Amino acid sequence: MDERPVLELRGITKRFPGIVANDGVDFELRKGEVHALLGENGAGKSTLMNVVYGLYRPDEGDIRINGKAAELGSPKAAIESGVGMVHQHFMLIPVMTVAENIVLATEPVHSGILLDYAAAEKRVQEISTRFGLAVDPRAIVQDITVGQQQRVEILKALYRGADILVLDEPTAVLTPPQAQELFTIIRSLTEQGKSIIFISHKLNEVTEVADRITVLRRGKKVETLPAAGATEQGLARLMVGREVLLRVDKTAAQPTKALLSVEGLTVEDDRGIEQVRDVSFEVKGGEIVGIAGVDGNGQTELIDAIAGLRRSKAGKIVIGDEDVTGDSCKECLDAGLGHIPEDRQRRGLVLDFSLAENLALHDYDHPPASRYGWLYPKRLIEKARMLLQEFDVRGGGPHTRAGGLSGGNQQKVVLAREIDRNPKVLIAAQPTRGLDVGAIEFVHRRLVEERDEGRGVLLVSLELDEILSLSDRILVIFEGRIVGEFPPGVSEEELGVAMTGGGRRAAA
Amino acid sequence: MSEPGAPTPPEGGGKVENPRTGGDYAPSVARRYALAQRAGGIVVPLLTVILAFLIGGVVVFATTGSNPISTYKAIFEGAGLNWFVEIGSYELRLPFTDIHVPFPWNVDDIESTAAFNLQQTLINFVPLVLTGLAVGFAFRCGLFNIGGQGQYLAGAVIAVWVGSELPGLPGLVHILAAVVAGALVGALWAGIAGFLKAKVGTHEVISTIMLNWIAIWVGVFLFGLGGPLQNDTQPFVPVSNDILDESKLGILWGDPVLQALHVGFFVALAALVVYWIALNRTTLGYEVRAVGYSPEAARYGGISVARNYFLAMAISGLFAGLAGAIDIVGWAYRINTNDVMISSQIAFVGIAVALLGRNKAIGIGLSALLFASLVTGTSTRNLDPEIFRPELASNLTLLIQGLVVLFVGADVLILSLLGLRRRRRRAAAEAVSE
Numbered sequence: 001m002d003e004r005p006v007l008e009l010r011g012i013t014k015r016f017p018g019i020v021a022n023d024g025v026d027f028e029l030r031k032g033e034v035h036a037l038l039g040e041n042g043a044g045k046s047t048l049m050n051v052v053y054g055l056y057r058p059d060e061g062d063i064r065i066n067g068k069a070a071e072l073g074s075p076k077a078a079i080e081s082g083v084g085m086v087h088q089h090f091m092l093i094p095v096m097t098v099a100e101n102i103v104l105a106t107e108p109v110h111s112g113i114l115l116d117y118a119a120a121e122k123r124v125q126e127i128s129t130r131f132g133l134a135v136d137p138r139a140i141v142q143d144i145t146v147g148q149q150q151r152v153e154i155l156k157a158l159y160r161g162a163d164i165l166v167l168d169e170p171t172a173v174l175t176p177p178q179a180q181e182l183f184t185i186i187r188s189l190t191e192q193g194k195s196i197i198f199i200s201h202k203l204n205e206v207t208e209v210a211d212r213i214t215v216l217r218r219g220k221k222v223e224t225l226p227a228a229g230a231t232e233q234g235l236a237r238l239m240v241g242r243e244v245l246l247r248v249d250k251t252a253a254q255p256t257k258a259l260l261s262v263e264g265l266t267v268e269d270d271r272g273i274e275q276v277r278d279v280s281f282e283v284k285g286g287e288i289v290g291i292a293g294v295d296g297n298g299q300t301e302l303i304d305a306i307a308g309l310r311r312s313k314a315g316k317i318v319i320g321d322e323d324v325t326g327d328s329c330k331e332c333l334d335a336g337l338g339h340i341p342e343d344r345q346r347r348g349l350v351l352d353f354s355l356a357e358n359l360a361l362h363d364y365d366h367p368p369a370s371r372y373g374w375l376y377p378k379r380l381i382e383k384a385r386m387l388l389q390e391f392d393v394r395g396g397g398p399h400t401r402a403g404g405l406s407g408g409n410q411q412k413v414v415l416a417r418e419i420d421r422n423p424k425v426l427i428a429a430q431p432t433r434g435l436d437v438g439a440i441e442f443v444h445r446r447l448v449e450e451r452d453e454g455r456g457v458l459l460v461s462l463e464l465d466e467i468l469s470l471s472d473r474i475l476v477i478f479e480g481r482i483v484g485e486f487p488p489g490v491s492e493e494e495l496g497v498a499m500t501g502g503g504r505r506a507a508a
Numbered sequence: 509m510s511e512p513g514a515p516t517p518p519e520g521g522g523k524v525e526n527p528r529t530g531g532d533y534a535p536s537v538a539r540r541y542a543l544a545q546r547a548g549g550i551v552v553p554l555l556t557v558i559l560a561f562l563i564g565g566v567v568v569f570a571t572t573g574s575n576p577i578s579t580y581k582a583i584f585e586g587a588g589l590n591w592f593v594e595i596g597s598y599e600l601r602l603p604f605t606d607i608h609v610p611f612p613w614n615v616d617d618i619e620s621t622a623a624f625n626l627q628q629t630l631i632n633f634v635p636l637v638l639t640g641l642a643v644g645f646a647f648r649c650g651l652f653n654i655g656g657q658g659q660y661l662a663g664a665v666i667a668v669w670v671g672s673e674l675p676g677l678p679g680l681v682h683i684l685a686a687v688v689a690g691a692l693v694g695a696l697w698a699g700i701a702g703f704l705k706a707k708v709g710t711h712e713v714i715s716t717i718m719l720n721w722i723a724i725w726v727g728v729f730l731f732g733l734g735g736p737l738q739n740d741t742q743p744f745v746p747v748s749n750d751i752l753d754e755s756k757l758g759i760l761w762g763d764p765v766l767q768a769l770h771v772g773f774f775v776a777l778a779a780l781v782v783y784w785i786a787l788n789r790t791t792l793g794y795e796v797r798a799v800g801y802s803p804e805a806a807r808y809g810g811i812s813v814a815r816n817y818f819l820a821m822a823i824s825g826l827f828a829g830l831a832g833a834i835d836i837v838g839w840a841y842r843i844n845t846n847d848v849m850i851s852s853q854i855a856f857v858g859i860a861v862a863l864l865g866r867n868k869a870i871g872i873g874l875s876a877l878l879f880a881s882l883v884t885g886t887s888t889r890n891l892d893p894e895i896f897r898p899e900l901a902s903n904l905t906l907l908i909q910g911l912v913v914l915f916v917g918a919d920v921l922i923l924s925l926l927g928l929r930r931r932r933r934r935a936a937a938e939a940v941s942e
Binding site: 309329333341352353 | 788789790791792793794795797798801802804805806807808809810811812
């Protein structure tokens with residue numbers, strides 16, 4: 001590794017109305033290093049990287065690239081200075097080929113106007129061999145895997161001459177084996193002299209892949225430290241500013257009788273394709289059952305069917321003692337189901353409703369919230385006041401609009417509502433997605449408490465860490481089938497293999 | 509989303525109270541818009557109106573050379589609003605009693621031009637409130653009921669039929685029968701669109717426009733020459749029978765021979781209250797608003813989105829049908845094929861009323877008053893021809909109406925302009941403090 005900094009940020013300050021997103025941040029990237037940028041949601045990581053990529057102009061501070069002051073007024077200027085960015089959500093055109101996507105905006109042409117396919121493919125081939133990123137230039141982007149799409153994004157940046165690569169939460173969409181592949185790619189890129197900024201909030205990844213780590217908290221730089229010797233516990237403390245429990249404290253499960261049982265369930269999606277195939281399992285009171293799987297293997301359809309939001313094609317669903325097969329969502333909820341939906345902003349909350357109204361989303365139609373169709377807003381507010389306090393929701397009172405809260409507090413509101421209904425079974429779908437460490441800790445602790453109260457908890461998550469640390473039993477779903485059941489002590493590798501179909505070799 | 513819940517920082521203050529609510533991104537225009545809307549949102553509609561009148565004035569001057577100020581003054585007087593200017597010590601008799609209370613305006617004056625004009629304005633106010641509420645209620649459920657015209661017509665047609673064809677009913681019962689029948693048929697008419705939306709997802713804008721045309725041509729057929737409901741005495745006039753005298757609404761203010769303000773005025777005021785209560789104090793209103801804000805979240809909460817689409821459309825149509833029925837029993841008393849095409853277009857103004865009034869009861873009341881004044885004040889009958897050619901005047905109403913609709917849609921723009929100024933001010937303040 002070279003000690004020369006290729007990118008220097010000095011005292012970067014970026015203000016937005018009412019908030020300082022970056023407050024005098026210094027950052028330095030050396031040639032050939034992987035520098036991780038770590039911080040909670042809202043710590044200012046994205047703002048800082050948008051400054052580097054020319055999307056935001058800093059209010060104060062300078063940017064130096066290769067020792068020279070750089071004026072990065074636009075992404076175009078950033079690209080010309082050798083900065084490339086791979087966004088968390090890929091910016092690819094799905095119907096075009098890999099080669100077409102890579103050369104986009106700088107297409108090789110012949111006769112002045114016509115795209116020179118052959119030249120494009122050849123150049124893509126060259127660059128992909130040089131950096132060891134195997135892709136098929138002729139493949140259509142929508143047909144290749146997410147991991148490959150990410151490689152295309154990286155190639156796109158390299159093709160444009162990037163020496164500094166910013167990877168924004170690159171592992172969020174990957175399975176563990178795919179993440180390992182990515183790390184291999186990252187190492188080979190740094191060996192060839194590229195420098196990488198790796199944005200993440202996953203502590204284990206950061207310690208694994210980075211050379212140095214810079215931690216941001218509330219817009220300020222807390223510390224830059226070498227990754228060697230950094231512990232997850234120590235990093236978490238730097239991020240949050242206090243001690244956090246990374247592992248959930250819990251006793252052994254004491255399962256009672258089955259509160260949710262699913263038998264031979266088959267569910268089709270809107271296009272009539274079977275997404276859940278002959279699935280059977282049960283969730284007992286006092287246990288957390290985790291469903292692990294790569295996104296899009298039928299988890300959404302499974303939850304929707306249990307919650308009465310989607311009709312099942314075959315099979316039986318029993319909540320408590322009640323057969324709810326084919327019942328409406330309301331009937332399922334009344335039978336004793338609590339549901340923390342996957343997308344709290346779109347499905348969990350009515351963002352334009354006040355917190356009091358949101359908390360009443362199930363109770364509004366019966367006493368004490370209402371009687372004979374007449375609503376008592378004061379009672380909703382009293383109830384909300386109590387729940388907001390119990391669940392430590394900060395940033396607003398009963399009259400606050402739900403959309404005005406931070407993600408963690410929004411999730412607490414959803415949690416409060418669902419738990420307050422005193423459900424027999426609680427479905428938690430991606431309950432901590434996008435939350436920061438502190439909020440994750442709260443949600444996890446609360447889920448374990450509900451388990452200890454004797455409720456059954458069905459946890460569906462794409463985060464293996466979460467599944468492993470919370471579940472008392474782990475089911476793996478692949479292509480709509482439950483392909484295995486594991487005890488909580490199973491290794492991530494073993495789960496990863498099952499999640500990708502078991503037989504398929506994980507190329508790591 | 510990589511960072512869900514980009515929080516809204518507190519407006520106006522540079523200091524963040526709770527760092528947890530801090531975020532990476534500046535609040536979007538939509539967020540600030542929502543904030544302003546929650547803050548009562550009186551500023552933007554007012555600016556909208558002022559801007560529309562300013563531009564209207566420029567157009568008046570540029571196209572006709574008339575003085576915009578005297579034109580607006582003529583419209584003001586045409587709407588009878590100058591009646592309020594003459595304040596004195598008069599008395600008002602409380603309804604149903606013999607008690608007289610002091611009142612600043614002369615209600616016994618029923619024949620002066622100002623009083624007459626104001627009566628006409630208030631007559632127009634009634635259907636504008638009701639059709640405004642119709643559009644507003646659907647909006648609150650996330651639906652755009654553009655079929656107020658058809659629903660208004662359906663209500664009017666039934667009211668004419670009940671009012672003219674069922675002799676022997678006692679007065680109050682007859683009036684009630686006509687009004688209730690009109691409202692219900694309006695509900696049915698809009699309910700068709702709601703049902704289609706709920707069951708098969710037909711877009712309500714398309715289906716209500718289609719239903720408008722069905723209503724129009726059914727009306728033309730019914731009252732046209734040889735039509736089943738054409739009048740019995742004049743075979744060459746395409747008009748309905750007059751409704752019977754006992755089914756006419758009582759007069760509140762004015763000369764009945766000329767077209768006086770009827771008690772339907774109170775129905776409109778009551779409808780404003782009912783609208784507010786229905787939305788804010790009933791479980792039905794709660795569901796409607798939840799579906800309107802976020803159908804997906806409502807569905808996940810166990811609320812039937814389809815049922816609410818249907819109900820909201822039906823209730824919306826109820827208001828519009830009521831407007832048509834009240835107009836018939838209040839002052840029109842009959843309907844001709846020309847009315848079918850022309851008069852029912854008042855329902856379109858209801859869209860502007862709801863938009864400007866932000867779908868809130870009080871806002872709809874105020875903007876209905878504004879539009880009623882405009883419609884009346886620019887009518888050929890009321891506007892002073894010395895000042896502005898009346899043939900052009902109703903176009904001026906349409907112009908201002910159009911500008912208001914345009915600016916209501918563009919008030920995010922107005923807000924962002926305001927926000928820009930605020931940001932500059934803050935930046936300047938910070939620069940000084942450093």
